[in-house]
Amino acid sequence: xxxRKQVYLDYSASTPxxxxxxxxxxxxxxxxxxxxxxxxRFGNRAERAVEDARMTVAGILNCxxxxxxxxxxxxxxxxLAIRGAGWSARHRGEPSRLVTSPIEHSAxxxxxxxxxxxxxxxTEIAPVDKFGIVDSEIFAELCKRGGALASIIYASNELGTIxxxxxxxxIAHAHDxxxxxxxxxxxxxxxLDVERLGVDMLSLSAHKFYGPKGVGLLYVxxxxxxxxxxxxxxxxxxxxxxxxxxxxxxxMAKALExxxxxxxxxxxxxxxxxxxxxxxxxxxxxxAELSGHPNRRLPSHASFILHGIDANALMMxxxxxxxxxSSGSAxxxxxxxxxxxxxxxxxSEDEAKSGLRLSVGMQTSEDDISYALDVLETAVDKLGKLxxxxxx
Ligand code: PLP
Numbered sequence: 001x002x003x004r005k006q007v008y009l010d011y012s013a014s015t016p017x018x019x020x021x022x023x024x025x026x027x028x029x030x031x032x033x034x035x036x037x038x039x040x041r042f043g044n045r046a047e048r049a050v051e052d053a054r055m056t057v058a059g060i061l062n063c064x065x066x067x068x069x070x071x072x073x074x075x076x077x078x079x080l081a082i083r084g085a086g087w088s089a090r091h092r093g094e095p096s097r098l099v100t101s102p103i104e105h106s107a108x109x110x111x112x113x114x115x116x117x118x119x120x121x122x123t124e125i126a127p128v129d130k131f132g133i134v135d136s137e138i139f140a141e142l143c144k145r146g147g148a149l150a151s152i153i154y155a156s157n158e159l160g161t162i163x164x165x166x167x168x169x170x171i172a173h174a175h176d177x178x179x180x181x182x183x184x185x186x187x188x189x190x191x192l193d194v195e196r197l198g199v200d201m202l203s204l205s206a207h208k209f210y211g212p213k214g215v216g217l218l219y220v221x222x223x224x225x226x227x228x229x230x231x232x233x234x235x236x237x238x239x240x241x242x243x244x245x246x247x248x249x250x251x252m253a254k255a256l257e258x259x260x261x262x263x264x265x266x267x268x269x270x271x272x273x274x275x276x277x278x279x280x281x282x283x284x285x286x287x288a289e290l291s292g293h294p295n296r297r298l299p300s301h302a303s304f305i306l307h308g309i310d311a312n313a314l315m316m317x318x319x320x321x322x323x324x325x326s327s328g329s330a331x332x333x334x335x336x337x338x339x340x341x342x343x344x345x346x347x348s349e350d351e352a353k354s355g356l357r358l359s360v361g362m363q364t365s366e367d368d369i370s371y372a373l374d375v376l377e378t379a380v381d382k383l384g385k386l387x388x389x390x391x392x
Contacts, residue, residue: 008324008364009277017251018210021210024254025251028049032049036243036244037243037244050250062192070215070240071215071217073205074208077184078151080240081149081226082098082151085201086148088226088227096119097121099124099139099150100123100124105157126152130346132344136167143172149178150172152181154202155189159303159341161293162190169200180199180203184205184216188210188260188266189298192204201220203218214248277360277369277372280373300360301357302360303355303358304358318375318376321379323372327355339355
């Protein structure tokens with residue numbers, strides 16, 4: 001039987017675990033099974049692995065190992081940063097205000113919304129331009145009114161756009177707000193040096209950089225008080241209770257280390273594949289417009305508005321033809337609502353339902369891009385024809 005070619009272009013949703021990462025993890029499922037918090041030698045071996053992983057991560061983030069808090073995913077890291085800092089500020093009697101942007105991942109947006117709905121926090125949303133860049137002057141105006149925390153996404157999961165974080169951090173600090181960034185999409189690609197970025201907290205998730213799903217971290221600047229969103233034992237300086245997931249923490253550190261050891265080569269490959277994809281789509285599909293910033297974008301990320309095309313229907317056609325992409329954020333796949341993020345950068349409802357995100361990775365080849373372009377052209381033609389036939 002002839003099997004159809006399969007092309008995965010959804011690396012922004014998740015990446016496969018690098019075999020070198022898996023090798024590093026395997027001993028911690030069987031051989032080294034002690035609880036890292038136990039005082040005996042079984043526990044000590046596991047604890048050493050967790051602490052070595054913390055050192056590795058700290059080296060890449062340019063922070064102290066004690067400033068790295070291990071969590072179960074990027075979502076949890078965002079929740080801990082926002083709720084933890086918000087609650088602590090409230091406890092100290094400081095202003096209950098949060099400043100964010102309209103293009104955050106739902107892990108940030110829904111946490112901020114919950115703080116507002118259940119706990120009466122004021123929320124300010126700094127607008128973005130058509131590329132998704134935060135308006136720094138309005139951001140400064142909003143920070144000037146005071147608050148506990150600003151949270152701005154480093155690189156957009158839907159648009160690929162990269163923010164000027166050093167500038168935004170400087171503005172937030174000038175008005176005594178803490179600065180958190182959701183760097184989940186940036187992890188493995190962009191500079192994560194917390195000193196250069198100027199942030200107080202930064203969220204990462206391992207499955208975006210060829211590590212396992214279900215493990216993440218939050219950088220928390222030394223001295224910062226965070227109310228734990230998960231209480232229990234005193235793990236992670238009392239900020240995140242729960243027995244350490246040794247194997248996954250080890251895997252995350254290895255994946256991050258490999259990503260930055262091999263950063264130049266990986267980014268060159270990503271950008272080359274991405275640029276072929278962008279050029280091919282703009283040349284071959286007259287309905288296509290690039291969304292997000294033309295230059296300040298993630299090397300792995302291509303996103304488009306396909307005017308007049310229903311992106312969810314397109315996704316199904318592409319899937320049947322062996323190409324995996326996304327109609328916006330992965331979390332929204334199958335959701336017929338227009339993307340809030342595309343609406344926020346000024347697209348109409350119809351346009352916001354025609355967003356396509358294709359993201360490349362280490363395994364993407366020239367051949368994959370050629371195949372995806374052919375399939376995309378066929379599927380868009382078919383959908384266009386169907387639409388014309390069904391028009392009254
Ligand atoms: N933040 C961003 C920008 C993301 O893209 C994602 C996942 O897609 C998350 C947070 C959530 O990360 P996790 O899947 O590890 O919960």
